[in-house]
Each structure stands twice: as structure tokens, then as C-alpha cells.
Amino acid sequence: MTQQPAITVRGLRKAYGGVVAVDGIDLQVEQGEVFALLGPNGAGKTTTIEILEGYRRRDAGEVRVLGHDPERNERAFKARIGIVLQTPSVERYLTVEEAVSLYRGYYPNPLPLDEVLAAVGLAEQRKQPVRRLSGGQQRRLDVAIGLAGNPDLLFLDEPTTGFDPAARRNAWDMVKNLRALGKTVLLTTHYLDEAQELADRVAILVRGSIIAEGTPAALMGRETPTTIRFRLPPDAPDLVQGLPTAGAATVQDGYASLATMEPTRTLYELTRRATERGLELEGLTVTRPSLEDVYLELTRGREDEEGTP
Amino acid sequence: MKDVVLALRQVRYENRAFWRNPPAAFFAFVFPLLFLVILNLLFGNDTISVEGGEVSTSTFYVPSIAALSIINACYTGLAQTIVFARDEGQLKRVRGTPLPAWAFLAGRVLHLTLVGILLVGIVVVFGAVFYDVDVPVDTLPAFAASVATGAAVFSTLGLALSGLIPNADAAPAVVNASILPLLFISDIFIPLQDPPAWLDLLGDLFPVKHFSEALQTAFNPFQTGSGFEPAHLLVMAVWGVAGAVVALRTFSWEPRR
Numbered sequence: 001m002t003q004q005p006a007i008t009v010r011g012l013r014k015a016y017g018g019v020v021a022v023d024g025i026d027l028q029v030e031q032g033e034v035f036a037l038l039g040p041n042g043a044g045k046t047t048t049i050e051i052l053e054g055y056r057r058r059d060a061g062e063v064r065v066l067g068h069d070p071e072r073n074e075r076a077f078k079a080r081i082g083i084v085l086q087t088p089s090v091e092r093y094l095t096v097e098e099a100v101s102l103y104r105g106y107y108p109n110p111l112p113l114d115e116v117l118a119a120v121g122l123a124e125q126r127k128q129p130v131r132r133l134s135g136g137q138q139r140r141l142d143v144a145i146g147l148a149g150n151p152d153l154l155f156l157d158e159p160t161t162g163f164d165p166a167a168r169r170n171a172w173d174m175v176k177n178l179r180a181l182g183k184t185v186l187l188t189t190h191y192l193d194e195a196q197e198l199a200d201r202v203a204i205l206v207r208g209s210i211i212a213e214g215t216p217a218a219l220m221g222r223e224t225p226t227t228i229r230f231r232l233p234p235d236a237p238d239l240v241q242g243l244p245t246a247g248a249a250t251v252q253d254g255y256a257s258l259a260t261m262e263p264t265r266t267l268y269e270l271t272r273r274a275t276e277r278g279l280e281l282e283g284l285t286v287t288r289p290s291l292e293d294v295y296l297e298l299t300r301g302r303e304d305e306e307g308t309p
Numbered sequence: 310m311k312d313v314v315l316a317l318r319q320v321r322y323e324n325r326a327f328w329r330n331p332p333a334a335f336f337a338f339v340f341p342l343l344f345l346v347i348l349n350l351l352f353g354n355d356t357i358s359v360e361g362g363e364v365s366t367s368t369f370y371v372p373s374i375a376a377l378s379i380i381n382a383c384y385t386g387l388a389q390t391i392v393f394a395r396d397e398g399q400l401k402r403v404r405g406t407p408l409p410a411w412a413f414l415a416g417r418v419l420h421l422t423l424v425g426i427l428l429v430g431i432v433v434v435f436g437a438v439f440y441d442v443d444v445p446v447d448t449l450p451a452f453a454a455s456v457a458t459g460a461a462v463f464s465t466l467g468l469a470l471s472g473l474i475p476n477a478d479a480a481p482a483v484v485n486a487s488i489l490p491l492l493f494i495s496d497i498f499i500p501l502q503d504p505p506a507w508l509d510l511l512g513d514l515f516p517v518k519h520f521s522e523a524l525q526t527a528f529n530p531f532q533t534g535s536g537f538e539p540a541h542l543l544v545m546a547v548w549g550v551a552g553a554v555v556a557l558r559t560f561s562w563e564p565r566r
Contacts, residue, residue, distance in 0.1 A: 053405060055563070075407045083405040089398030093329035094322065102322050105315065106408040129329070149406070 004067065006031045006153050006184040007052060012061035014047050021047040023208035024061070029201075031152075034175065034185045036199035038192065040299065044208040045188040046086070049157050052186065053083050066153055079108055082151035086158050088138040090145065092131035096122055099130055100144050107149030119177050120144040121170065136167035143174060147183075154178060156187040160194060172197055192295055206299050219294050225259035226289065228267060231282040232256040239279070243269055255283070312412050319408075319416020320423070327420065337386070341378045341428055342435060345370055348498065349440060357500045361531025366500065368443075371436035372452075372524035373497045375429045379459045380517065382425030384488060387418065387467030389480045396477040400562040410562075414468070422460040429456055445527050448536030452527035455542065459520045462545045465552035466516070472559025491517045496525070516548040 007029035014022040022044045029035040054070035068077035104110035120140040203213040240249040260266040356363045436442035495518035512518040519541040527536040
């Protein structure tokens with residue numbers, strides 16, 4: 001039996017009033033995959049994920065999630081997904097294990113309590129009242145509740161927004177645990193490093209449209225220039241002239257910066273010239289484009305007054 | 310059947326969470342008793358005329374504060390906690406699980422009804438011990454039926470009101486504004502002896518007075534029958550149905566932004 005995709009979306013559209021939030025997107029998420037919807041605030045990430053979760057009705061397009069149409073709000077569908085919303089909202093006067101148990105009881109085949117707590121790293125806090133948890137722990141509890149029903153597919157809406165770096169690292173480890181459990185995960189984020197770190201595939205969503213999609217590696221391997229940087233010897237400013245670069249070299253604070261589509265040839269030419277003159281290129285670095293560069297490149301000019309990514 | 314078990318399970322968890330906040334639970338119980346004590350201090354030596362004769366004001370206040378207890382738990386309590394849960398995203402979260410919506414709501418309504426009934430019991434016992442107000446025996450079935458009707462009707466109205474409240478910050482003000490004036494003109498705080506006709510009529514339009522009077526009848530020592538008040542219960546039921554219609558139209562699971 002061939003595996004059906006966990007999520008298939010064709011031509012999805014959604015507008016609020018006259019404002020288009022999602023403007024005809026296509027998506028396919030395979031089973032067992034961690035898929036990231038990456039984009040700036042207001043790009044339509046949450047609208048998209050909430051349509052897939054069954055909270056919102058679409059205006060147009062086809063959506064299949066685990067073989068169901070989420071809009072129909074079928075109980076069998078709800079039993080197979082786990083939802084982690086943006087805001088923590090667990091009954092504050094229950095303990096961690098009571099809260100997870102409460103939600104486990106809603107599902108036909110829940111994950112054992114100990115496994116849930118271990119997966120999110122809350123085993124030690126199991127007897128603590130929810131209201132005494134730190135922000136990061138509350139978020140873990142949210143994920144624990146999303147996991148309680150042993151879902152085939154877990155939705156994580158901005159799982160680390162507002163976290164300090166250590167808490168983010170912990171949350172990332174948690175998502176990696178989910179992958180180890182074989183769960184399909186759809187997460188939204190506006191952090192590039194998060195998508196790069198966690199996702200098998202990434203779709204970049206800007207203004208309701210997907211402008212790029214692929215593995216983080218493929219996205220980074222796109223036609224984006226490599227940057228060569230070094231301290232420009234004061235007595236040899238002509239060193240950078242006539243090199244095969246994309247655009248002119250820039251010099252700032254004594255450092256020359258070259259963008260090139262042919263890093264091998266540019267670097268060869270540069271080092272040949274330097275060697276011939278007996279010059280050492282201090283602080284020489286060659287930087288592959290990060291996902292961030294790709295993202296900024298792709299989103300440049302597509303955002304007007306929107307927030308920074 | 311399995312869903313009924315789920316609803317009952319909700320009651321258990323609601324109940325557990327309720328008692329975990331002792332100050333809130335304590336004052337939920339003290340509040341009606343406080344009214345009972347203060348009103349008795351103020352007016353306890355008076356008598357008022359009821360059908361068949363005169364009774365002490367205490368005999369009036371025990372059933373009226375019993376009515377207040379149910380209204381507090383089922384109407385005020387339900388409307389406020391539902392709006393808070395909605396604003397916090399709790400309702401939205403539950404909506405994303407296979408738990409049927411009705412099971413969640415039934416759990417909360419039942420829990421608050423149990424709190425209300427417990428309060429009624431406390432008020433009745435308190436009245437018997439401290440104010441010598443006889444606990445009705447012959448009319449107990451009628452009293453219980455009226456309490457149950459009141460719980461159902463005021464829960465429905467509480468749900469309806471929650472749909473009309475925009476956010477948690479507005480909840481206490483809206484809930485109080487909707488119920489406090491009625492408590493004054495509906496024989497809860499004050500036994501209106503000779504109200505102007507229009508005020509009497511106004512009270513008759515709303516369900517609070519009918520609820521209070523149905524409970525009064527059960528406590529009337531001159532009562533010879535079973536004490537059932539089908540006319541009062543019918544008016545309440547009409548309100549209940551109206552509340553259900555509004556609730557179905559306005560209830561929302563997501564925070565209003």
C-alpha cells in the first residue's frame with residue numbers, strides 16, 4: 001500500500017472581510033515528516049494551520065488531512081490529530097498529570113501518561129499545579145496535551161515564540177523526540193533557524209502565498225551568492241577589481257565583501273593575485289548562504305509594512 | 310453512553326479544580342449566607358403576610374436566599390467562567406479534541422448545579438438551626454422540583470448571556486448589571502409588600518420572581534397542598550427555551566478579538 005500524504009492542500013483561499021489572508025496555496029506533507037510553515041507575522045500561517053485543524057472554514061480550495069475534510073469537524077478526525085495552540089490555556093488548578101489525564105480520557109487510544117510526560121520533559125513536574133509552571137514548562141504542557149491522544153499528526157503553532165535561547169533549545173529537542181515517535185508534525189514559525197533545525201521540508205509563506213518550498217538544504221542551495229570576506233590590505237585596494245563577482249565589492253571597516261555565484265573561480269583568482277604579491281588575506285571567510293539569506297532575498301520587496309521576520 | 314461517562318468525568322475534574330482554589334470556593338459558599346445573616350439582622354423581627362397568614366421574615370429569607378444561591382452558581386457563575394475559559398482559549402482547545410461539545414458544557418453546568426444545590430442545603434440547614442425556619446417535609450418534592458427547574462433555566466440563561474459578553478474584562482459588570490436589579494424587584498432581597506403595579510408587572514415578566522415565589526410556596530407554613538407551582542415553573546421554562554435559542558445563536562468557542 002502506498003502511503004497517502006498526511007496533508008494535501010490545493011488552491012486554498014481564505015479572506016477576512018475584504019482582506020485576503022491565504023491566497024491560493026498548495027501544500028503536501030508526507031507522513032512522518034516534520035514540515036515547517038515559515039513566514040513573517042501576518043503572512044497567513046495561523047489561518048492556514050487553523051483551517052487544517054478544522055477551526056476555520058476555507059473560502060475555496062481542496063483540503064485533505066489524514067483523509068478527512070477538516071471542515072466537517074468529524075470526531076474520528078479529531079481523535080487522530082493533536083493541536084498545540086499559540087496561547088497556553090490549561091486548567092490552572094489541576095496538576096500536570098491531572099491535566100494530561102483529563103485530555104487523555106477524550107481519545108480512544110491515548111499515549112501512556114508516563115510516555116507523554118517523558119516526551120515533553122515534564123516527568124519531574126507531574127505533581128505540580130499548572131499555575132506554578134514557568135512559561136517554558138507551560139508550553140511543554142501544551143505539547144503534552146497535544147500528544148495525549150497519541151495523534152498521527154501534531155500541529156504546533158509557533159512553539160517557541162517568546163522563549164529565551166535555552167528554552168528554545170529544549171523545545172527543539174522535544175520536537176526531535178516527536179519525530180523519533182514517528183509523528184507527522186506541521187509547525188509554524190517565524191524563526192529561520194528553527195525551521196532549519198527542525199524541519200524536513202519548509203514552505204515560505206509571505207502575504208498568503210508560498211514563495212518557496214523545499215528541504216532547508218535545497219532552499220539554501222538555490223541561486224544565492226556565496227560571500228567572500230577578508231581584510232583588504234591598505235596598500236592593495238585594487239585586489240578586488242575585475243574579479244568574477246555578482247555586483248561590485250563593498251569595503252567597510254577595512255573589510256572587503258564579495259558576493260559571487262562562482263565561489264571557486266573567484267576565490268582562485270583572488271588568492272592567486274594575493275600570492276603573487278606576497279600578501280596574506282587576513283580574516284578570510286567564505287560563507288554559504290544561510291536560510292536567513294535565502295529568506296530575506298525571497299521576501300525582499302514582498303513585504304511593505306509588515307513586521308520583521 | 311460512553312459520552313455520558315465523559316460528561317460525568319468532566320464534572321469530577323471541574324469539581325476538583327473548583328476546590329483547589331479555596332478562597333474562591335469559600336466565598337462562593339459564604340456569599341449567600343452573608344446575605345441571609347445581614348438581611349435577617351436588618352429585618353428579622355418583622356413579619357410579612359403570605360397566603361394564609363403572617364410569617365417571620367426569616368421564613369421568607371430562607372427560600373429567597375436559596376433561589377439566590379442557584380442563580381449565583383448557575384447564572385452568574387456559569388456566564389463568568391465560560392467567558393473566562395473562552396478568553397483564555399480553553400474552550401478552543403477543548404473544541405480541538407474528540408470530546409463532544411455538549412459533554413464539556415454538561416460537565417460544567419452539572420458541576421455548578423451541584424455547587425448550587427449544596428448551597429441551598431446549607432442555607433436551609435442554617436435557617437433551621439439559627440432562625441427556627443421549619444424545613445418543609447410535605448412540600449419537599451415541590452421544592453426540589455423548583456430548585457431543579459431553576460438550575461436548568463438559569464444555566465441556560467447563563468450560557469446565553471456568555472455569548473453576549475464580549476470579553477472577560479466585561480464579564481463581571483455585564484453579569485451583575487443583568488441580574489442585580491432583578492434581585493431587588495423579584496422578592497429576593499426585599500419582600501415587596503405593596504409595590505406599584507408596574508413594578509409588580511415588571512418583576513412578573515422575568516424569571517427570578519417566579520423562581521423565588523415557587524420556593525416561597527414550599528416554605529409557606531399555611532400551605533396545605535403539595536406546594537407545586539406549575540404556573541411559575543412554566544414561565545421559567547419559557548425563559549429557559551428563549552435562553553437556549555439565544556445560546557445556540559451566540560455561543561462561541563473562540564476568544565472574541
